[in-house]
Amino acid sequence: KAGVTQTPRYLIKTRGQQVTLSCSPISGHRSVSWYQQTPGQGLQFLFEYFSETQRNKGNFPGRFSGRQFSNSRSEMNVSTLELGDSALYLCASSLAGFNYGYTFGSGTRLTVV
Amino acid sequence: TQLLEQSPQFLSIQEGENLTVYCNSSSVFSSLQWYRQEPGEGPVLLVTVVTGGEVKKLKRLTFQFGDARKDSSLHITAAQPGDTGLYLCAALLLSNSGYALNFGKGTSLLVTP
Numbered sequence: 001k002a003g004v005t006q007t008p009r010y011l012i013k014t015r016g017q018q019v020t021l022s023c024s025p026i027s028g029h030r031s032v033s034w035y036q037q038t039p040g041q042g043l044q045f046l047f048e049y050f051s052e053t054q055r056n057k058g059n060f061p062g063r064f065s066g067r068q069f070s071n072s073r074s075e076m077n078v079s080t081l082e083l084g085d086s087a088l089y090l091c092a093s094s095l096a097g098f099n100y101g102y103t104f105g106s107g108t109r110l111t112v113v
Numbered sequence: 114t115q116l117l118e119q120s121p122q123f124l125s126i127q128e129g130e131n132l133t134v135y136c137n138s139s140s141v142f143s144s145l146q147w148y149r150q151e152p153g154e155g156p157v158l159l160v161t162v163v164t165g166g167e168v169k170k171l172k173r174l175t176f177q178f179g180d181a182r183k184d185s186s187l188h189i190t191a192a193q194p195g196d197t198g199l200y201l202c203a204a205l206l207l208s209n210s211g212y213a214l215n216f217g218k219g220t221s222l223l224v225t226p
Binding site: 004033035041042043044045048055056058090092098099101102103104105106107 | 144146148153154155156157158161201203205211212213214215216217218219
């Protein structure tokens with residue numbers, strides 16, 4: 001079966017711009033989580049959506065937002081980009097959450113210049 | 114504050130050697146997961162440990178969950194170059210906004226032929 005698909009794979013944006021990242025989960029998976037990975041901080045939880053509702057949110061500023069559609073596909077938006085937002089953004093899907101395990105996509109590498 | 118501390122941070126060994134990496138916390142987990150991440154890819158779930166004192170084996174990998182459910186270890190026997198990657202532990206921890214998957218910063222393993 002198809003895995004978790006993230007688009008685009010690479011992105012270069014200018015400081016101050018906004019960006020939207022997309023994640024298509026495994027068919028049947030209703031939980032989608034987003035993570036930011038940097039060399040200094042490691043993997044940091046952004047938010048989790050389940051059946052179109054945000055179930056939990058990490059400690060990130062309001063510039064980071066997301067949503068989930070009725071087909072479970074999810075988008076993440078970052079407004080007013082800062083240099084420090086440069087990171088690998090990972091999406092993970094699960095049937096229903098932690099106890100079912102998470103399947104990660106290959107990520108979107110965002111570079112802010 | 115890093116809730117999950119992993120050690121060592123880096124490990125470089127030769128093919129055939131044994132190694133152990135650790136994941137520690139002051140918190141008690143209901144369960145804990147181990148992932149491996151290769152460069153340019155998302156983490157891949159290796160195992161979930163649930164019961165204190167539990168030992169799980171996955172070919173040459175042995176995972177142990179501490180009796181008090183505050184720590185875990187991963188032991189690799191006769192390491193191979195294909196074991197190279199970033200090993201991450203993760204646990205569901207309660208934050209101000211609910212349960213969220215927290216990752217350690219990982220152990221970066223390099224196995225040379």
